[in-house]
Amino acid sequence: MEGEILKGHLDMIVLAALSAGPAHGYAVIEEIRRRSGGAFDLPEGTVYPVLHRLEQAGLLTSRWVTADSGRRRRVYGVTKRGDRALAERREVWEKFSEAIGALLGGTGPCKAPA
């Protein structure tokens, strides 16, 4: 079930993980794991299609860079459009989260009219 919930928010999660700065796919997954305290342990293969899709949508940009080890890696960074999209999604999420929080932690069930 957690996986299904996560799927709907993968774009926002990946954008948030990249908001700190450009990173390659493996580092993005590590960052998601670290920032979620290990709660978001996705099948790693689900993140790469999201990176490609967000790039196609103009929310990310990518380029090959050569690491110190000599290995070439694809590094992704958030575009200005991506920053705006993340801000919008964050706002929507905060409203949604507040509403669910109020609903779950709020008043008890309504009493039936006498």
Added chain:
Amino acid sequence: MQSPGVIDDYVGRLARKLDFDRSMCRRVCREVQDHLRDAAAADEPADVAAAERRAVANFGDADAVAAQFAIISLAKRSRTMSSASIVGIAAVFIAMKGRVAWYATVAETAGSNLKSIAGIVGSIDRYTFWFSVIAGIGCWLYIGSRPFPSAFDSVFRKQLDRLFLASMVMIAALMTSVFSDGVLTAVRFSDTGFSTGFLVPIFSMAIEIVCVGLLALHIRETARRTARIAALLNA
């Protein structure tokens, strides 16, 4: 750390699934291979084979990963197809206008015997061409205004169906227009006889035919790729 085969096998399987889009396949396989080697290196260094098996298991099923990339490839291809339509129509227009300008330069007009036929065919040419322009721009605006799909769901299928329908209408209209151009050029030939000056209209006609042919092939290839990807996703 050289793989004893687990990672290579996995990447090879992914490559076979993604062979319908070679540039994407190369890039994805490279990234996945890098990822799996990093993951295996960060795991237990004493047992390389076990570390690689865990890296592959954590990455997920190759078929499921390939299916996600297939959707991206298809969405990209449909956008490229609509852009290619605009470029193709523009190329035909330039070739057509170039020929008309050349006729004006050499003060060439259709002979009186065939003027009525030329008039009818010219109208067909004009209307079908502008119809193809409207259909082409419509395709481009339609697919460009849709959000990038994340699933091969009924919404995306409907978008593709509409795009293919509009593309078929567009290419049929453009083919009719180019065919009409060919008839008009032949009418001029039959009236004035062949001369070396006719190499210019023949050349412009060749450009039009090549453009329409390439565009039709591109649409056909996109339709074939859609069918392949649909089969992959439904498998």
